[in-house]
Amino acid sequence: MKHLLTGTLLACACASAATAQDITLGRFFGACEDAGNDTKASVGEACIIQSIINAADAEIEGVSIETLPTDWGNYYDQIKAAYAGGTPPDVHVMHRHRVPEFAGFGALAALTEDDLSGAGIDPADWTDSARDAVTYNGEIYGIPMDLHANLWHVNMDLMAEAGLVENGEPVLPSSPEELLEHARQLKEATGQNYLAADFAQFPIGVRLVLALMWQQGENIFSEDGTATIDNDAAQAAVETITQLFAEDLSNPQLNYADSQQSFLNGEAAVLVNGTWVVDFYTAEAAKEETGLDNYYAADFPTLFGEGATWADSHIWVIPSPVKQDAEKYSAALKVLAFINEHNVDWARTGHMAVRNSVLESDEYAALPHRTEYAGTAEIARDTPPAENYGAIQDVLNRELQAIWLTDKPVGDALADANIEVQDLLDR
Amino acid sequence: MPKAKSPLRRLNETQSAYLLLLPFLLTYGLFLIYPFFRGVWISLHDWNLLQVAFNPDAKKFVGFENYVRVMWGRNIEWSPWARPVLQALGLLGIAAAVTLNRTRRLTGATGIALGLAGVALFLIAGVYAGEEGRWFDRRFWPTVGNTVLFVALTVPGVTISALLIAAALNRETRAMGLLRTLFFLSQVLSVTVVTLIWQIMFSPRQGLIANITELSGGSPITWLTDERFAMAAIVIATIWWSLGIAMILFLAGLQDISKDLFEAGALDNCTGIRAFWYITLPNLKRTITLVIILQIILHFQVFGQSHLMTQGGPNDETQVLVRYIYQTAFRDSELGRASAMAVFLFVIMGAFSIVQFLVGREEKD
Numbered sequence: 001m002k003h004l005l006t007g008t009l010l011a012c013a014c015a016s017a018a019t020a021q022d023i024t025l026g027r028f029f030g031a032c033e034d035a036g037n038d039t040k041a042s043v044g045e046a047c048i049i050q051s052i053i054n055a056a057d058a059e060i061e062g063v064s065i066e067t068l069p070t071d072w073g074n075y076y077d078q079i080k081a082a083y084a085g086g087t088p089p090d091v092h093v094m095h096r097h098r099v100p101e102f103a104g105f106g107a108l109a110a111l112t113e114d115d116l117s118g119a120g121i122d123p124a125d126w127t128d129s130a131r132d133a134v135t136y137n138g139e140i141y142g143i144p145m146d147l148h149a150n151l152w153h154v155n156m157d158l159m160a161e162a163g164l165v166e167n168g169e170p171v172l173p174s175s176p177e178e179l180l181e182h183a184r185q186l187k188e189a190t191g192q193n194y195l196a197a198d199f200a201q202f203p204i205g206v207r208l209v210l211a212l213m214w215q216q217g218e219n220i221f222s223e224d225g226t227a228t229i230d231n232d233a234a235q236a237a238v239e240t241i242t243q244l245f246a247e248d249l250s251n252p253q254l255n256y257a258d259s260q261q262s263f264l265n266g267e268a269a270v271l272v273n274g275t276w277v278v279d280f281y282t283a284e285a286a287k288e289e290t291g292l293d294n295y296y297a298a299d300f301p302t303l304f305g306e307g308a309t310w311a312d313s314h315i316w317v318i319p320s321p322v323k324q325d326a327e328k329y330s331a332a333l334k335v336l337a338f339i340n341e342h343n344v345d346w347a348r349t350g351h352m353a354v355r356n357s358v359l360e361s362d363e364y365a366a367l368p369h370r371t372e373y374a375g376t377a378e379i380a381r382d383t384p385p386a387e388n389y390g391a392i393q394d395v396l397n398r399e400l401q402a403i404w405l406t407d408k409p410v411g412d413a414l415a416d417a418n419i420e421v422q423d424l425l426d427r
Numbered sequence: 428m429p430k431a432k433s434p435l436r437r438l439n440e441t442q443s444a445y446l447l448l449l450p451f452l453l454t455y456g457l458f459l460i461y462p463f464f465r466g467v468w469i470s471l472h473d474w475n476l477l478q479v480a481f482n483p484d485a486k487k488f489v490g491f492e493n494y495v496r497v498m499w500g501r502n503i504e505w506s507p508w509a510r511p512v513l514q515a516l517g518l519l520g521i522a523a524a525v526t527l528n529r530t531r532r533l534t535g536a537t538g539i540a541l542g543l544a545g546v547a548l549f550l551i552a553g554v555y556a557g558e559e560g561r562w563f564d565r566r567f568w569p570t571v572g573n574t575v576l577f578v579a580l581t582v583p584g585v586t587i588s589a590l591l592i593a594a595a596l597n598r599e600t601r602a603m604g605l606l607r608t609l610f611f612l613s614q615v616l617s618v619t620v621v622t623l624i625w626q627i628m629f630s631p632r633q634g635l636i637a638n639i640t641e642l643s644g645g646s647p648i649t650w651l652t653d654e655r656f657a658m659a660a661i662v663i664a665t666i667w668w669s670l671g672i673a674m675i676l677f678l679a680g681l682q683d684i685s686k687d688l689f690e691a692g693a694l695d696n697c698t699g700i701r702a703f704w705y706i707t708l709p710n711l712k713r714t715i716t717l718v719i720i721l722q723i724i725l726h727f728q729v730f731g732q733s734h735l736m737t738q739g740g741p742n743d744e745t746q747v748l749v750r751y752i753y754q755t756a757f758r759d760s761e762l763g764r765a766s767a768m769a770v771f772l773f774v775i776m777g778a779f780s781i782v783q784f785l786v787g788r789e790e791k792d
Contacts, residue, residue, distance in 0.1 A: 073738075077757035084480040101760075105477045200652035201738050253631075253649035261632050320481075390758045402742035406654045420565065427761075 020064040021331035025053060026082070026092035027067065028075040039345040044280050048349055056338040063331045076390065083107055088319040091332045093145070096133040096313040100385040103136040109318040109329070110139040119333035121340050129380065130354035133313035142317035143336045145343070146351035148275045149311035149380045150207050151373050152301065156294035158269040162186040169372075172301035176240040179303060183249035186269050194249050196268035198256040199404050203397045205241070205252075207310035208272055210396075211300055212237035214308035214381045220396065223384050225425040229396075230411075230418035238403060238410050240303060245404055252404035266291025272300075275376070278350025282368045297350070297369040299376050311380030313354070352377055388424050395420045463773070470494070470766035477760050486763075493767035497567050502560025505553045513552035520545025536785040566743065566751065567768070574748040577662065577729055582722045584666040586715065589673035594703060596674075597681045607678070614671025618731030625664035626651065626736055651737050657745045661732040668732075669725070673718045680714030681707065720783040724776050748772055 027049060035042055035050030037058050042051040050067065057065040068089055070078050076098065082088045094102065102108050116123055121143060123131060130144035154170045162185050164171045173179035183194035199205040213219065218233035244250040254262060263271035264284055278297050285295035300309035316339055318332045339346075340355070344363055347353040358364050365371070386392060399417040402408035438446065470493055478485040507514065524542035527533035533541070556562055592610055596603045613621070629650035631637045637647035650660040688706050692698070697705060708715075730749040733739055739746035748768065756765035 073735075077753070080477055080757055080760060084476050086480070102477070105475075106481050107477060200649075201740060253652045255652055258630065258632050258649075388759055391754075394754075394758075398740070398743055401740055405652060405741040406744075408742070416565075419561075 020062050021327055023063055023065045023091060023328070023331050023335055024089040025065050025067050025335070026070055026075075026079060026089035027053075028070060028072045028093065030072055031069075039342055040348075043283055045276050045349050048346060052339060052342045052345055055342070056335055060331075060334050060338055063334055065335060083319065086321070088321070090322050090328060091316055091318055091335050093314055093316055094142075096144075096315055097382060097385070097389045099134070099136050099141060099315070101387045101389070102317070103139075103141045104387060106320055108141045109320045109323045110141060111143075111318070111333070113140075115333060116140070116143075119330070119337040121333075121337050125355045125357050127354055127356060127359070127377075129377075130313065133354075134315050134317075142315040143340050144354040145314045145316060145339060145346055146275075146349075146354060147311060147313050147377060147380055148351045149376050150204070150211065150272055150274055150300055150309045151278070151376065152298040153263060153271040153273055153277070153281055154296040154298050155263065155266060155269050155292050156296050158186065158190050158192055158266065160294075162189040162269070164269075170296055170298055172298060173303060174301065176236070176243070176303055179240065180243050180247070180249075183244055184247065187247075187249055190269070192266070193251060193262070193268045195244055195270045195272065196250060196254060196259040196262050197272035198254065198259045199241075199252040200401065201255040203393050204256070204259075204272060205400050205404070206393060206396045208241060209234070209237045209400060210383065211309045211381070212240055212303060215302060215304035215306055217305060220383060220392070221386070221421060221425060227418045227422040227425060229421060230414045234414050235410055236304075238400070238414070242404060242410070264290050264292050266293075275350040275352065275373070278369055278373075279348055280350075295369070297372050299373050300379065302379075307375070307379035308381045309376060309379050311376075311382055314351075386425070388427070391424050392421050395424065466766045466769055469762055470764075470770050472763045474763040474766075475760045476756065476762045479762070489763070493763045494770075496563045497764060497767050498564075498771070500556050500560060500562035502557040503562075504555060504557040504560070505550075506555070507549075507553055509555040510552040514549050517545045517547070517549030517552060520548065536788075540782050540785065566746065569743060570746045570748055570751045571771075573658070573744065573746055574727060574729065576658065577665075577733075577745075577747060578723055578726045580658070580662045581665050581669075581726045581729075582719055584662060585669055585673050585722055586718055588666060589670050589718070590677050590711075590715070592670065593674045593677035593681060594707065597678060607674070610674055611671040613668055616668065618668075619735065621664060621668045622732055622735040625660070625667070629660050629736075652741050654741050654744050657737050657741060661729075661736055661745055664736065665726070665729065665732055669722070673722065676714055676718050677711065680711045684710045716786055717783070720779055720786070723779050724783075727772065727776055727779075 029049050030046035032042070032044070032047035032050040035047045035054055037051060037055045039048070039051045039055050042048045053065055053067055057063070076094075079088065079092060079094070088107075099108075113123065123140065126144060127147075129147060131140075133144045133147075134140050134142040152170075152172065156165060156170060159165050159170045162182070164182060164186065171182075173182050179194075186192065186194045197204045197208060210220065213233050216233040216236065218228065218231065220229050220234075221227045241250075245252050250268075251262075259268075259271060260273065260277070262268045264281070275297075281292070281295050281297075284290045285292050300307075302308075316336050318329065318336070322332055323329050343353050343355045344358045344361065347358065347364060348367060350369070353359050353364055383389070383392075395417055399408070399413040399420075403410055403413045471488060471490060473487040473489045473492075475485060521542050522545075524533065524538045524545060527541075528535075528538035562568065596607050596610070616624075628634050628636055631647040631649045634647070636650070640647050648656055650656045684707065688710070689702060692702050692706050728749055729747050730753065733745045733747045734750050734753070737745045739750055749772070752765045752768045752772070755761050755768065
């Protein structure tokens with residue numbers, strides 16, 4: 001009897017070792033129903049990432065991946081609630097700017113060089129900025145997937161009509177005054193708006209103002225935690241944009257979907273948005289029915305002293321509790337390695353790759369519009385690390401919206417933003 | 428031979444009552460009473476959601492500091508004319524309660540409730556941050572104000588439209604039955620679907636409303652990002668959504684009114700609008716009170732409409748209390764502070780529940 005029992009137990013143990021290790025995966029980027037396994041054919045962030053995940057699920061032996069349903073807008077709230085409830089996903093995506101918050105509390109597993117090389121990930125291949133993105137207090141807490149930044153998406157036909165094309169490239173402004181001039185010129189020639197962006201909901205307007213502050217060598221707060229929003233640089237940055245609203249050369253009331261639609265309809269010459277839409281706009285421009293036919297993806301222009309554009313990185317991490325289960329941890333690392341391996345596929349979205357070997361490859365150089373915004377990696381910037389980045393960004397978004405949507409005086413809004421950001425930094 | 432009594436038969440009435448109540452009491456205690464007291468307890472701590480999850484000792488008892496930091500400020504003063512309009516409205520409420528009670532047009536509890544509401548408005552609206560002073564949390568009271576405004580617009584909107592629709596549909600024909608179902612249908616949708624429908628409706632590019640305005644020659648309104656229309660937009664969506672239950676309650680109330688009353692009224696030439704005013708409305712008084720109070724309690728908890736349609740914007744114009752609690756707890760991880768706000772919300776809703784209890788009891792007498 002005893003032998004029989006041990007035998008059964010052993011059989012069970014073998015069987016469970018043979019079955020696949022289940023990995024739950026949390027991500028944003030939106031839903032894609034039929035992504036398939038082909039990582040070279042999918043279009044758009046949602047479908048490209050899902051095709052990579054599906055391929056990982058199919059190709060990594062002994063690992064099966066379940067993508068959890070999460071919603072873009074509430075992603076971090078859901079993830080935090082999952083951590084607080086003790087059930088975080090086994091691997092999940094996040095932004096570089098959230099690392100201090102999560103790693104600061106010990107929520108993320110530190111990945112040693114041995115772990116990484118054991119799984120076939122070579123950190124030496126990562127660009128310096130990518131390595132910085134996943135490093136916190138000297139430890140590596142994840143693998144970087146991209147560098148993404150704000151671009152100027154350009155409708156070349158409208159620009160040509162306004163005489164703003166030279167040698168097949170758009171002529172972009174080099175000062176706030178020139179911006180206003182170009183915008184007037186374009187309105188005159190085409191009757192359309194010069195610039196569109198989501199100034200009303202999603203913080204694209206915040207990122208625009210941030211870039212214009214960095215271009216003047218200023219920031220919204222210093223490393224030592226002092227808010228520095230109420231100054232001439234911020235005033236100049238904001239007024240660079242409000243001068244367009246004042247003359248009806250841009251509409252502050254469009255949200256993300258509406259501003260994008262106005263660009264695709266040919267009702268705006270420039271759309272300020274991230275690298276994540278380059279492949280989508282390329283595909284849209286190829287369609288007969290869209291108003292956008294001739295699409296160009298340009299670096300964010302330098303309107304003040306130095307070049308700068310808002311940037312961030314998507315990174316993949318493993319929660320620290322997963323490390324307690326060696327088999328699960330190793331399976332999770334395999335998933336990260338697979339994503340790292342497919343860096344060039346993810347770059348098809350329009351994002352910049354993070355591996356030097358990919359950046360130097362012909363396949364990468366051949367991606368559409370890639371050379372047009374080759375300067376963006378150089379000028380990519382972000383705010384200093386802060387644990388309550390989300391709340392700080394929200395304050396700026398609210399006060400900037402107050403300026404362009406409710407006519408709050410710029411000085412009052414910047415003073416209020418300064419007080420509130422300082423409150424958050426002091427908490 | 429006498430049969431042996433089953434164990435259940437041996438219980439007396441009270442014991443079996445408790446036994447039958449037990450499953451309910453357990454669930455109620457576990458999912459409502461316990462979380463409530465735990466919430467109060469958390470509100471007395473400096474409690475970071477993520478930090479405490481990884482280190483249970485990371486919380487710190489701070490007493491009422493969260494309440495102070497949320498609701499109070501530096502150099503807070505009171506004056507009888509800080510917000511003259513609101514405070515005058517409060518005084519008016521007190522005066523109305525006193526006179527109506529004297530002339531016996533308002534009964535005890537209702538009079539007291541109106542009077543207390545007036546006193547509360549007069550006192551609360553008089554508080555302001557003095558010179559050099561400031562609120563510690565500059566968003567909390569404006570957020571409460573937005574929530575009250577939302578309730579003040581939505582509740583009459585739902586009540587009046589549901590009442591009119593119910594009165595119009597209170598007939599026993601097949602078409603009316605179909606229309607009743609149609610009007611009720613919106614109620615079964617989840618908030619995500621409702622907000623999605625209305626975001627499309629309100630969209631200045633593809634929305635139905637924008638198309639109609641353009642047809643009639645106007646330029647489309649950007650409902651959700653215009654400070655003048657954002658609150659109206661979420662109120663309209665909410666009225667459309669929550670019409671159903673109120674309508675069903677009114678229909679039930681209408682069918683309770685004896686046909687004899689209308690027949691007697693018709694003999695005295697009281698029909699149509701007059702019958703509605705002199706017979707229907709007075710007989711529906713209890714239902715109307717019930718609908719209003721239920722709606723008040725329900726709509727103070729508004730979250731999805733603001734969160735999904737406007738993200739609280741533009742410039743916090745549609746930021747509501749539950750969304751602020753949610754953001755504080757989950758985005759900012761400040762669970763203690765969020766719990767303090769939640770306790771505040773509980774007090775408001777508790778006050779309305781007490782009013783409902785008092786009014787309900789009075790009408791039975």
